[in-house]
Amino acid sequence: MINDFHYLKPASVKEALAMYAEHDDCKVICGGQSLLIVMRQGMVAPEYLLDIKGLKELNYIRFDEKDGLRIGATTTHREIEKSDVIGKRYPVLVAMEEKLASIQTRNWGTIGGNLAHADPAGDPGPVLIALKAEIKFGSSNGEKTVPLDEFFVDYFETQMEHGDLVLEVHIPTPAPKFGCAYQKFNLLDSEMGIVAAAASVTLNADGTCADARVVLGNAGPTPLRVTKIEDLLKGKKLDDKLFAEAGKIASEEAQPVADIHASEEHRRHVLGVLTKRMLKKAFEQAQKA
Amino acid sequence: MSHAKYSVINTHVHNIDGVAKVTGRATYTFDVKLPGMLHGKILRSPHPHAKIINIDTTRAMDLPGVKIVVTGKDTLGIKQGIWRRYEELCDEQVLPLEKVRYIGEPVAAVAAITEEIAEAALDLIDVEYEVLPAVYEPLEAIKKEAPTIHEGVERNVNVTRHIEWGDVDEAFEEADYIREDWFKCSGQAHMCMETRAAVSNFTPEGKLTCWASTQSAYYTQGLLAGVLGLREGDVRVLAPYVGGGFGGKFELDAAMFCSAVMSMKLFKPVKVVFTREEDFIASKRRTPMFYYVRTGVKKDGTFCARESRMFSNGGAYTGMGATALYLSGFFHSFPYKWRGYRYDGYRVYTNTLPSTSMRGFGAPQAMFCSEQQIDWICADLGLDPFEVRRKNGHTEGYEVPGQAFIASCGLEQCINEIEKWVKSKGKLPANRGIGISSCGFMSGGIFNWFDSPYSFSSAVVTINVDGTVELHVGCQDIGQGSNTTMAIIAAETLGVKVEDIRVHSGDTAHCPADLGAWGSRQTLMAGNAVKMACEDAKKQLLEFAYAEMGINIVYDLDIKDRWVHIVARPERGMKYEDLVKKALRAKDGQRIMGRGYYTPHRKGMISPAYSYMMQAVDAEIDPETGRIKIHEVMTAHDCGQPINQLGLIGQLEGAASMALGYAYLEDMPMEDGKLMNPNLVDYKVIRAPEMPEAGIIEIDTYEPEGPYGAKEAGEGLTNPTAAALGNAVYHAMGIQMKELPITPERILKALREKKEQEAQK
Amino acid sequence: MEKQVLRFKVNGDEYEVFIHPKTLLAEVIRDHLGLTGTKRGCETVSCGACTVNVNGFSVKSCSVLAIQCQDMEVTTVEGLEQHGKLSPIQRSFLDHGSYQCGFCTPGMLMSATAFLNEAKNPTKDQIKESIEGNICRCTGYNSIVRAIEAVTQGKYKEE
């Protein structure tokens, strides 16, 4: 049963931040797709609920060639999925969104809520980190922007403190020879991944690897950026052997936790396979770009 | 074989309750709301095995809004079970008095003015338990030193079943090749979209009305009356629309029982609806089975003998499990002729949620073991799996010794069609394979463990003045479309249109008793009853027609499409509506009424008729991750004369999705008796993107015992799939899957083992 | 904890209900308005039986606070027919036998309705994805997919 709470409905971000600062036992709800489930289980029972779903100020998708892409926190998954500019410039985001939950959840759930929820199995985290995104959050005391990989600190925990709201995600414009790919391993088409891997590759004019990222999903308390692989690949001419080696590193570096859906061993193994495949896919995209 | 031209049967007919269902008008028990209705909730055991020392309900009673809290002590304490004929198998007190035997077993129930208060009250019931040692697996529970789950039941063996024919040992002697394997088949949740639900309303006249999500209103009536100490006739059970059953909804459940007990004490309606979690942890499930299978064959593939031992996880109570034990062993021999066959089944109590019947009734497990082993034997001996199945398959007129007589059988055509289909696919790419499996199933169980004195099925048909028809049947529509099937049979028999028929079902006060929707029995049994009732009514009508039309009595009269006519000269006749009106007048205003019933006699031990099929599953495996993709399922099916085209396709596709789920997705893992996935995030069922195309090739046969030659279609279609997928994996990757479900991890493990073995060689 | 007034439109009619803000949209629809066509089948936002459309978009009404629908337009299965005339997808469901027990049907129809409003020439895979948030235990989905496909092919244009 959901507990009784006082319902706060701010009309602006400013008011939201003020309300949030004012009430100690206060929780934010946006789409509620994740929150209401835990509230129903009684795991979260705040005295105040601050509803930011209606904040139009935070509902936007803006792209500028120089600045890159900015997505406001209350933008729904579905708006991202359907955005033409994202489809053109960041197709990996659309592909990721299309496999995130069901249409119903994407219609109501938001990107800000997803990132604030900080589920290590969440899909946007790894992809956005592979795209080198940063996140802006803030309270009535001011705003802060940090690289997304630093934003997540533990299972369901972020750098945000009480009073902070996620405001925006910012993704730089992709380099000319850039590719990015993501896949989750699951048994049903669009359920949460048992494990997942995102990879991005930027190539130099001579075809060598300028930069690469591999980010593992559900392979530890937060999306896991495997810097060892980045070091391995940078400056090299990429090939299947390197991808396989990267896969091995991913298997080793991951810290997955076993549950009924897969053992730790199986998770490590599949993370290796996905890493190898996603790197190759990102590399091929970068070559074609 | 005679195929008359039918005017209604096997044409494109909409489900008669279709409009209600697509407009949201259909009202399920879940939707029932009565004036003054209270909401009930059930407190469940957190322990797999514990003595109940004391239950203190005072704090809960003190919560404002709470109207009653009941425990076993407030009931008659009657041990009940659906095997009513056998006292020792009636082993379940829905609210137990002395001890709990599985996690989730009810211990108390609350009714309050809102659901929320009722739920809050559960936390205020103080139960003192003495925790007892528990056991969860049949092979452990059967050991001497295992804890006793039911007093006086030695080694926790609940039921045993021995089936044998021929000289098995001698038949094995004749075999050139003998193979033995162990298999492990998992449980499966029925996962009906409508969870168990009931609304009970007991009134001062001493009569109880209960809306229930049930597969058999009559069983529910009988069982409720029994545990409540009421006369059967004073209990009315209503089941207007039921949100799925699949074998899980014809026993007495805690929603029915607790709502009734509380309503009787309060004289107010009480509603109890299971949450999805309760439905997972505390309704019953498909029986998990361990199978040992030993099979002997000749070099040329002739089957000689089979000997099997099966240990099933019965969980805490008997339920329908005893039937599953028998049927699994019987269908394990199917659809082949064995010179010697021996099966020993042991149903063992454990401290887990009880297992029971579920679509296929023990046969999917049996086929998973049998049909895979047959493919492996073929590979071992270099034989063609189609040829071997054809060679040993049942044929028309065959008698399964001492068990069953096969009056119609299209197995060989099924095999031929699937063989053609598989060959048309040509060579498949790497890591892709097609697996086949054949099987058969019953068309209505000849079981009366319920000890019903009523006929198995009955129907009453009444003809109104304008020719419209009221058809009262006891069979239960749970979504399988039996109301439509009955309407079709009635319309065909009476010579009217489907829209002329109004079907009344799911109400024990107005409908004749019928055993309900299980064992694939309704089309054949209720169908025969309906046909008989309509023939009775039609005969009465035609008697007037002879008089009215003044024709020579040697002529045959018939009605078709509302036209009463001379068979030899169809243009000579009269309108059916006019005839009805005249017949009414002639009969002093008595309405034309026909009665029909069906009880099987001299039809063997199992069923009056059997359906046959062969299925092929085309699957691809990712060799690096073990993930399975199902491309297509094709089934050749002999269900006799199909009655309802749309319904048949729906049954086939629905069965395929459920059976594929069983094959590679659905599982009920437990830790110390606790179900680890009691929700729809962790319990995975097939969804639309996973569902492959599922085609059907109908094989034309005529079943003399069935209405218009029909047999079952729907339940048996769950049987072949897990085996066929196993065989597809075998042919794609060369690995043998002996455990269900076939998960990516199990595939990779088998691939690793195969590699190691090859390296050793 | 204070109750609040929710004003919104359901199936074209204006409603005003006085609710606890914690009340779910599904509860308002079923318990307050008595529109029991909308079903519920889980506690984990998994089954889709409760799907309704809010401002034309499908949502699972068990995962939405009703109060968040202030001033919005909600359509439930009861709102699909007009004066007894069934909508194209409802008629197509009848023709294709896209239901058995019918318990998932209202949710399926609402997912399909929202999808049909936005999809132009969808592929079969897209149709399948459009109902992947909805579980059906009876039909195996293919008949539902065929019904949606038939509507996208214009077979049920209003006469």
Ligand SMILES: Cc1cc2nc3c(=O)[nH]c(=O)nc-3n(C[C@H](O)[C@H](O)[C@H](O)COP(=O)(O)OP(=O)(O)OC[C@H]3O[C@@H](n4cnc5c(N)ncnc54)[C@H](O)[C@@H]3O)c2cc1C
């Ligand atoms: C059935 C189902 C399947 C799902 N499958 C997937 C999947 O496959 N992949 C995936 O990634 N996700 C999945 N999810 C999760 C879900 O889609 C997201 O987590 C959801 O979109 C979160 O957005 P929301 O707006 O609904 O957040 P809410 O539920 O409202 O909030 C989630 C958390 O974030 C906080 N919060 C919300 N917005 C803010 C903000 N702006 N600032 C600070 N804190 C905030 C809340 O306090 C809460 O703790 C699934 C969810 C469901 C119900």
Ligand code: FES
């Ligand atoms: S009730 Fe299951 S998703 Fe809403």
Ligand code: FES
């Ligand atoms: S028709 Fe029964 S769940 Fe879909």
